[in-house]
Amino acid sequence: MPAGTINSVLARDTDREPTPVAAFEMRETPVTRRDFRRFLSTHPDWLPGRTPAVFASSGYLQHGVDDADVPVTEVSWFAAQAYCESEGGRLPTWHEWEYAAAADATRTDARGDPVWLARILGWYARPASQPLPTVGGEANVYGVRDLHGLVWEWVDDFNALLVNNDSRSSGDPDKLKFCGAGAIDLQDRQNYAVLMRVALLSSVSAADSTGSLGFRCVREVKP
Numbered sequence: 001m002p003a004g005t006i007n008s009v010l011a012r013d014t015d016r017e018p019t020p021v022a023a024f025e026m027r028e029t030p031v032t033r034r035d036f037r038r039f040l041s042t043h044p045d046w047l048p049g050r051t052p053a054v055f056a057s058s059g060y061l062q063h064g065v066d067d068a069d070v071p072v073t074e075v076s077w078f079a080a081q082a083y084c085e086s087e088g089g090r091l092p093t094w095h096e097w098e099y100a101a102a103a104d105a106t107r108t109d110a111r112g113d114p115v116w117l118a119r120i121l122g123w124y125a126r127p128a129s130q131p132l133p134t135v136g137g138e139a140n141v142y143g144v145r146d147l148h149g150l151v152w153e154w155v156d157d158f159n160a161l162l163v164n165n166d167s168r169s170s171g172d173p174d175k176l177k178f179c180g181a182g183a184i185d186l187q188d189r190q191n192y193a194v195l196m197r198v199a200l201l202s203s204v205s206a207a208d209s210t211g212s213l214g215f216r217c218v219r220e221v222k223p
Helices: 033-042 077-086 094-101 114-124 179-185 192-202
Strands: 004-006 019-021 024-026 218-220
Touching: 004 094, 019 094, 024 094, 033 077, 094 192, 114 192
Parallel strands: none
Antiparallel strands: 004 019, 024 218
């Protein structure tokens, strides 16, 4: 992924300048069950039943993993980060993920195309109970696949995406600031699909796992 800038949906009225993004390497597809099974074979501390509850909730890998080439889900943020570290990488930041996900097959930023946005939003409207397809969808202009259309994805700074950080505190009486309603202060409010992703990531904790939340890894580009 070459260096560039992104007009992030997270930009506030007082922060309209594009956000710079340094060059980085990104996995072509999300991590699959096959990949994660191989990781568990060499890192047994992350097997279900061995992982401390503080690092993985009760839903962690509750359906197990197999050798299928579908995105691995039911993985906590801690487990996803541990996997990426085993490859010499890390989870992407939100801006890195958003930068890569803004591209289509021919453009580095297709977010102004209502047809493209509608196609992505159609996936988010599908029930999450449907079986996951295999990885390997159409590549975007950078050669990255499946950023849209398969699963939600963990990012490194998922817990910093809220508009108001105080809204995560237990004493905050304004519950509407938590999760989806917090998006009303964001820019580019027409990009509903990405705002939905912000809402989901803002509503989970690092130990949580769901059947529709996966991840991919990135690496720094050395000079």
